[in-house]
Amino acid sequence: MKDQPLTPAEETLMRWLAKPAGTPPPVDTGLSPEELTREREASEALGALLRRHAAPPAEPPYPDFFNAQLMRRLREETTASASRTSRVAAWWREWWRSPWFSGLTAAAAAVLVMLAFTQTPPTTTPQGTRVVSLFSPEPNAKAIALESRELGAVIIEIEGLESYPDERHLVGLDPDEENGLVASLAR
Amino acid sequence: MHHGTHFWWQGSCWAMAVLLALQGVVSGQFSEPAETVQQKAEIPDIKLTALLFYATDEPEIGADKAPLKRIADPEKDTERYLPALKKAAEAPHYHLIGRDSAELRATYSIWLRPSPQFPLQIEHTGISEDGGLFLYWILWQKEPVEVRKDRELVKSNTILTQQTPLVIAGPKWRGGRLLFVVRRN
Numbered sequence: 001m002k003d004q005p006l007t008p009a010e011e012t013l014m015r016w017l018a019k020p021a022g023t024p025p026p027v028d029t030g031l032s033p034e035e036l037t038r039e040r041e042a043s044e045a046l047g048a049l050l051r052r053h054a055a056p057p058a059e060p061p062y063p064d065f066f067n068a069q070l071m072r073r074l075r076e077e078t079t080a081s082a083s084r085t086s087r088v089a090a091w092w093r094e095w096w097r098s099p100w101f102s103g104l105t106a107a108a109a110a111v112l113v114m115l116a117f118t119q120t121p122p123t124t125t126p127q128g129t130r131v132v133s134l135f136s137p138e139p140n141a142k143a144i145a146l147e148s149r150e151l152g153a154v155i156i157e158i159e160g161l162e163s164y165p166d167e168r169h170l171v172g173l174d175p176d177e178e179n180g181l182v183a184s185l186a187r
Numbered sequence: 188m189h190h191g192t193h194f195w196w197q198g199s200c201w202a203m204a205v206l207l208a209l210q211g212v213v214s215g216q217f218s219e220p221a222e223t224v225q226q227k228a229e230i231p232d233i234k235l236t237a238l239l240f241y242a243t244d245e246p247e248i249g250a251d252k253a254p255l256k257r258i259a260d261p262e263k264d265t266e267r268y269l270p271a272l273k274k275a276a277e278a279p280h281y282h283l284i285g286r287d288s289a290e291l292r293a294t295y296s297i298w299l300r301p302s303p304q305f306p307l308q309i310e311h312t313g314i315s316e317d318g319g320l321f322l323y324w325i326l327w328q329k330e331p332v333e334v335r336k337d338r339e340l341v342k343s344n345t346i347l348t349q350q351t352p353l354v355i356a357g358p359k360w361r362g363g364r365l366l367f368v369v370r371r372n
Contacts, residue, residue, distance in 0.1 A: 127317055129351035132344040143341045146274075153271035153368075156355045158341050164304075164328065164360040172239055172285030172302050174258040 017043045129154045232290055234372040238264055239285030239301035242276035243363035257282050268368055275356040276364045304329045319346040326355060347371055
């Protein structure tokens with residue numbers, strides 16, 4: 001139920017009732033002096049009834065004793081929490097010191113590290129020919145690879161490679177020929 | 188358990204873990220490439236071909252170099268590889284003078300000899316996920332008997348696919364240059 005605001009006359013009446021007895025009654029309440037007297041009597045009767053049945057204010061009889069109780073409760077709760085923490089720490093220390101626990105941890109760490117270094121992403125897309133490693137044992141020679149998509153080939157160049165001596169023979173072979181030797185470059 | 192003994196034991200465990208981890212790292216770096224998914228013994232019949240071209244300024248091989256002649260080129264390899272050959276040698280003319288083919292073997296090296304003086308030693312080490320061939324190969328140069336030791340001109344680990352041949356710019360010789368093409372048939 002929504003409270004209705006008091007009318008000015010009701011508000012004046014309530015203010016007068018809250019004042020001690022003997023206060024001159026207001027003139028703008030719209031009530032006769034007899035009615036005002038009845039209102040005051042009813043109000044005082046209700047006040048007396050409430051005071052008779054309401055509980056007296058409960059205040060600690062001895063404030064020092066009350067504070068001491070509070071401090072004792074706080075100390076008890078703090079000690080209980082610390083005790084739980086120390087139990088967990090003790091359990092952890094016990095596990096940590098057990099030989100099989102250290103071995104197990106070491107093995108797990110080794111497996112994790114190995115897994116981390118051996119995982120490689122799968123490659124499924126055709127990528128064409130690629131040179132993984134290249135080396136020329138010739139002195140002062142350096143081999144380089146040129147992977148050219150435009151030419152459709154991988155070209156290997158050997159910089160600084162010594163020429164094949166001109167005075168030497170060079171023979172080309174063709175297995176489709178009867179004697180297998182058809183090209184001979186010789187001086 | 189005595190504390191000293193216990194901590195020695197625990198320290199040993201950790202040392203072992205670190206060693207195992209290092210072993211994992213090292214083996215990951217130096218083992219065969221991770222792309223190898225097929226064992227060598229499982230390779231199907233795969234044929235490789237090596238071609239030898241002579242890049243020169245001469246449109247025809249001169250009579251002074253007789254009995255030199257081009258070999259047959261039924262698959263028009265000269266025309267097919269001309270852009271790559273030009274990139275490798277920058278010569279106006281290219282003559283196909285040698286060809287050799289062989290099937291890959293799982294357990295031993297094969298030799299391709301487009302010229303007896305320049306054999307190619309090829310070893311198959313696996314197949315990549317995209318079907319490329321892991322090859323370890325060496326281009327040799329044969330030396331006279333008195334030298335007693337042939338020369339390795341270049342060696343490489345290469346993943347060779349069917350679409351992309353390998354062109355090796357070899358040594359110069361008599362004003363021209365020797366070019367090798369290695370392809371998977």
